Amino acid sequence: MSAHPTATRPTADPGTPDSGGQNPDGLKPGLKNRHLSMIAIGGVIGAGLFVGSASGIATAGPGILLSYALVGLMVVFVMRMLGEMAAANPASGSFSEYADRALGRWAGFSIGWLYWFFWVVVLAVEATAGAVILEGWVPAVPQWAWALIVMVVLTATNLVSVSSYGEFEFWFAGIKVVAIAAFIVLGGLAVFGVLPGSESESAGLANLTSHGGFLPNGAGAILTGVLMVVFSFMGSEIVTLAAGESENPRRAVTKATNSVIWRIGVFYLGSIFVVVTLLPWDSKAIAEHGSYVAALDSIGIPHAGQVMNVIVLTAVLSCLNSGLYTASRMAFSLGKRGDAPKAFARTNAKGVPQAAILGSVVFGFVAVFFNYQWPDTVFEFLLNSSGAVALFVWLVICFTQLRMRGIILREAPEKLIVRMWLFPYLTWATIAMISFVLVYMLTDDAGRQQVVLSLLVAAVVVAIALVRDRMGAGRRP
Template identity: 75%
Template sequence: MGVTPPPQVTGRPSSGDAPDGLQAGLKNRHLSMIAIGGVIGAGLFVGSGAGIAAAGPGILLSYALTGLLVVLVMRMLGEMAAADPVSGSFSTYADRSLGRWAGFTIGWLYWFFWAVVLAVEATAAAGILTGWVPAIPQWAWALLVMLVLTGTNLVSVGSFGEFEFWFAGIKVVSIIAFIVIGLLAVFGLPPGGNASGMSNLTGHGGFLPNGPGAILSGMLLVVFSFMGSEIVTLAAAESPDPVLAVRKAVNSVIWRIALFYIGSIFVIVTLLPWDSKAVAASPYVAVLDSLDIPGAGTIMDIVVLTAVLSCLNSGLYTASRMAFSLGRRGDAPKAFATVNKGGVPAVAIWASVAFGFVAVFFNYIAKDTVFQFLLNSSGAVALFVWLVICFSQLRMRRRIEEEAPERLTVRMWLYPYLTWATIALILFVVGYMLYDTEGRKQMLLSVLVAALVLAVALVRQRSRNASGEAAAGPAAPDVAGPGS
């Protein structure tokens, strides 16, 4: 289980296709909107009610702490991605920095996470569409949604980018409008008209009605809604100027999280009592209803549907690109690393969709057994990914400083102290999940699946060592140097 040799710190020409065959078809506006909208998931609109019910107004601290964690992890990932933008992102960096076993394990776990997400989001979208057109069965809507977005991903990366541009744009406009309308209502301006002030933040049991420990419980409920922030570093490898795209995304992550997450949740817990049943059921609809916004439920259904389709679209893209990278490194079937005439990894896309279809099938016939196992066993993958990013950055930073310090256009703050502090915070959250009654099952099942994938990785590596492959070093970097 040796560590691979130091990576070649490489760059890429400012234009043209990537030498791995992927099409550099994502425009700057695509990357910008993917970066901005990537942090606005369906979990924010749908799942935030459970967090508010658990922590009360103190959920703001849960979002702030989790947001800080994401900012630090994204800074580390941005440092590596700006220095060496490759398909596979953190999985490739783990492969080169920690060993083949690490890249294999985290790559497949990440693919598994997004493949399960495909089923979750397809089912959620189908549920909304069935409410509008009940004549069409829910399974048919799920099938249709999956097929349409599969088609857009197969055509070209540009079609994925265009769909995601508009999906993300709708989410961004909606959340900004929600915050503006909500803040006006807080201060008694139209359309609300009745100033609530800050009384709801301290009434109904105080700011922390369930005690300080509820902040951590709230973190467990919101931490996974931030999964997806890292997608832009995967997508950047298919853009004309990946370094610039990564730098802009990393530098803007602070205000994106502060505005979209903390800003919108602040509006909710300020305008309405945290313990109201309406907030627990659907906090954003509850706010709009309280302000007598006509058609509030329909408006939020449209926004949630957009967020779900966006997450499905991004999830399919992300899973397929991770499968492509694993294929490039010999950690998945070679067919995964092939691209079609449009420069997209068609086999990797179909493989990811196939697993998603299987998961959707189980969601309908074995929701409380097989599908629940899939959900729970992928629940802690975000924390595993963040840990791997931290340890990879610790090693890559030293190597980049030795070989090509000019590539460090994005730098982690207070390296290495803040990196170690981030590792400690993630491990603390992991430990609290094991302590927490509701989080324990999720963590244990996730650890079980991770251990199984790791065991496969170690067996493969031992086989490679025996056959002499390890002596040849890792697979060639995914990105060629400027002179290629």
């Protein structure tokens, strides 16, 4: 392990393509500004928002708004820190490459592989979720076949070119954004009684304080709600990985970082506010049908369940598409640094890291098999052991930024075009917030299992990294 972070070879800056349109690391800048903009906007809207919000509302009541606000604030700070580093040096490995440089080789290796592991497990989760919806529409095709079909189609999309990934994600994310914007507008009009044809007696701002008050289950429920919603925010950082394959990485990162506040405010807080004002938090409809379906039903939207299934399927496919892209680019970055098989670092004539994509999707296929064969043992272990990785990633970003600020100021202060607010005080405050969530998870039965197993896997990966460092293995290519 290097005692001097600056001794590590600086990561390549892919911000300026060479004369052949190829970035120095072999990737091509195939993502257009509209692709990056939609990836940034849609990246914070996961299927978890649509599917998991009902349980959070049941736990915290209207107070779930505070849970979303707390987690949203934490994500805004983390994205600001990541944006500071990514705008200064856009890289396909993003925070893994920055950790490599600022904290040491072991840190970049460990967080890179943990992040890869998180997303390949997500591939299996999302493929299965999509297959459940598709089987409901076409029961003649078995669920496992649907999971296989969606994995194959999106793998092929990613193998063609990065622009095809960007195009698919542009439309997937676009549907999510339009759907949730329409939901907020229609729901907001219904709350204030001005939506034509909607005369819901249950709608109104009174739902925020009636039925037991704003915090019907006590202030402690806010923290329990935090545990239930925190993982639906994972994915905000994807735009910093994708920026390395855009025409203007620094501009893309800066724009995404500056817009994260309104994106979280509108899509998360805005839509949940509409749900808890359209219906009482303890409505049976929310528990039985889910928060968004129940809200749509309450204002007379026909076939609300099927409408939401289409939106959830889009969110699932978007997450699967981005998950495969993200896992493959992290594998590619690890390969470039000698921390993964060299084949992962190779790109074809179109600038696509085929081996990294195929290596990631193979593990995803294996995880899908585990989900069908041993859902309550092997797959549950995979799921729980990757559950807290999101928080680990955010912690590493915080500690990395503490060191990278000095490195950037010393080597290229003109690149510090995005700055973390109130540095270093807000950085340390964010570290404290994330650490508190991890500790609080130990008091929750489901959370405890996730933290313990995730820490176990992280400890194994870190041990491997330290041994490799000590033995001098996997030297820089």
